Amino acid sequence: MKCPFCQQADSRVLDSRPVEEGAAVRRRRECATCGKRFTTYERLEEQPLMVVKKDGRREPFSHQKLLHGLALACRKRPVSTEELSDLVAAIERQLRQTALAEVESRRIGELAMQLLRHLDEVAYVRFASVYREFNDVHSFVREIEKLGRY
Template sequence: MRCPFCGNLDSRVLDSRPADAGQAIRRRRECGECGKRFTTYERVDEVPLVVVKKDGRREVFDRNKLLSGLIKACEKRPVSVERLERFVAEIEKELRNRMEPEVNSAIIGELAMDWLREEDEVAYVRFASVYREFQDVQNFMQELEKFLKR
């Protein structure tokens, strides 16, 4: 495994453990050249899951992109990154279990919003404001009213 710090190909595994509810193996490594430590994840190589975007473009599902959006929504909120990683793993598992090669981005967005609605109200509003692409305060208020009715 290439060291992200010095590029050396020689590293040794210090610790291995299951991650993402058994869907991956997390390995702590130490570079044989610079001595710095880093983490890698090993996953089963699966058939790509293609996401169909709002504008019709298609791109391969990127769990890190979803995780990044959720982390931004939950910034300075009491939601741990580990909890977010487990949720992203659940979403990916659900999408792959559908056995469909393509999934509409709206499905992923709605799954994320449903979870955030229950997990953290502020994070939900933050995520919704980006996901729904509010054009003005009126759109924002309509979403808040829907949220409060639930």
């Protein structure tokens, strides 16, 4: 693994631990040349999962894109980066367990809302407002009333 600071290939692993509910390994490394520390992640290479968008376009599933959308919904909320990474990993795991090569973006949004609801209700409403394209305040009220029923 090349050091991101000096580009030398010699580094040693200081610490390894499972993350994303065991789906990845986080390694803390130290460069043998410059002594700086950096973190790497090791994940299983899987078959590409294609997302079918509302307009019919297809694009590869993006862990980062989903994480970014959820992070925006959780902005200024007491939700850690690790909790969000675990949530995205859980969504991706559920999608891959179907053994389908393609999944509709609607399915990803529904899974995200389902898991986000249990993590943080405010973030859930924020995400739902964008995902479901609320057009007025009544849409917000209806969604918040649904929360009271769960």
